[in-house]
Amino acid sequence: MTKSRFKLSTMIIFYVLLVVLLSLLITDLLITENTSDDIRDQLEEKALIVSRSVAESQIVQESLQNQANDETIQDYAMSIQEATDVLFVVVMDMEGIRKSHPNPERIGKSFVGGDEERVLNGEEYISISEGTLGHSVRAFTPIYGTDGEQVGAVSIGISLDAVEASLQRSHRNILIGSLIGALVGVIGAFLLARYIKKSLFGLEPVAIARIHEERNRMLHSVREGIIAVDTDAKITLVNKSAREIFQKAGIHVEDPMGLHISNYLPHSMLERVLETGEAELDEEQVINGSSIIVNRVPLIVNDEVVGAISTFRDKTEVNQLAEQLTGVRLYAESLRAQSHEFKNKLHVLLGMVEMESFKDVKSYIKQLVDHQVHEADAITNKIKDPVLAGFMIGKLSFAREQNIDMSVSCETVIPAPGHEAVTHELVTIIGNLLDNAIESLAGSEEKRISLFMSYVDELLTIEVSDTGTGIKDGDQEEIFHRGVSTKGEDRGYGLHLVKASVDALEGSLELESILHEGTKFTVIIPYEAEVNEE
CATH class of the missing domain: 3.30.565.10 (Histidine kinase-like ATPase, C-terminal domain)
Known part of the structure; x- marks a missing residue:
């Protein structure tokens, strides 16, 4: 098994940080798009409201209809521009000649942008174009006189730089939030890694995997059958010897892991051990006519029963071993007894020989x-x-x-x-x-x-x-x-x-x-x- 180059804490911190950054990046993209759309909608709505207000102004309507002095319209337009904080308020006549402009020098000249033709034909709309004051969102509204005839149009412009400024503020807030989130994620990942490592007795995942593999190989290599259950009496381990013993007894289940012990091995008594928490040693049990010697022991961690384990062996094997041991012991006892008995008889013979x-x-x-x-x-x-x-x-x-x-x-x-x-x-x-x-x-x-x-x-x-x-x-x-x-x-x-x-x-x-x-x-x-x- 190859050893990992990274520790558990390092891997947890890395993955938590990666998840936080990816989440914040996706959030940034979604917020940026939504924010841009929302800001543009708000600006368009604002421009349209201002343009309608100007178009319905009696001062503007009468001045255009009577071809009055442009200063009246200019003064009114500038007051509206300052009050609403828009880029420009431009009033034009039916020829597209400006009657108001933030730059008084441009009054009397044709409207620049090329997107004013539709409004002079009585259509209200919003467009994005570049004029003398830069790239802007423009709302166009026709102006009608008291007799109902169109006498001109008004264009309200709001600079798109405001949109960019709002997005930059949003980016800045997201960046700050990302940094704070990443910092919190790193601290949380570090604490989580310490907690997990403490729970794992300071072992790294590679060491845990090695111990688990060694434990499985050890349990499957022993001659005794071993079966373990958790607190719900569900099987967590059945080693190779146990399966062989059960197969001899006529119990054939391909994969008993996760089954309730009563469904796999009825009358195992492991449920009783879970309830009482007391061990049962050297008990004889018959399974479908096969006799086995069983030990049942509760698994106790921190004074709490967390499961039970049963070890057993085919009684036939135990009997064969006992016969061998009994034969040797009887042979030794017989030799010792006969040796002692023969020694006594030698003493009798020695006495007779000495007495001739x-x-x-x-x-x-x-x-x-x-x-x-x-x-x-x-x-x-x-x-x-x-x-x-x-x-x-x-x-x-x-x-x-x-x-x-x-x-x-x-x-x-x-x-x-x-x-x-x-x-x-x-x-x-x-x-x-x-x-x-x-x-x-x-x-x-x-x-x-x-x-x-x-x-x-x-x-x-x-x-x-x-x-x-x-x-x-x-x-x-x-x-x-x-x-x-x-x-x-x-x-x-x-x-x-x-x-x-x-x-x-x-x-x-x-x-x-x-x-x-x-x-x-x-x-x-x-x-x-x-x-x-x-």
């Missing part, structure tokens, strides 16, 4: 080998899912490390599930139930856990019972809620995850517990076995 009880050493080693092989074979023969089988073996080793008598029994063979996601849910269910049982045995004298599994008529039954402290009747309905626990703060997530996984598999969960005697969880879920193609 070699016969007992041989018998003990045979017993260990048979026990490990029997335990592993018993699980792998009954549980065909290698991930779930390995998980069970790891939990058995961990239980022995905690001095807990744990048994795993399968009434039937448990086939591998038809979908990998079911394995993750089963690990979540069994793992959290066993962890909860192990923790409940911390204060018990008899430490025993029993895990029973059965697969009949495409239903998988899982029972986990322990001899722990049990759960109070008043707490049994609440312990499946997020954050609710009888073991202290920052707990209460395990059984909530169990309930969520059971619901995701459309199964049922039952709890039986007697205080200080033990607890039993029973889970029944629909279970579709893997189909082996031979």
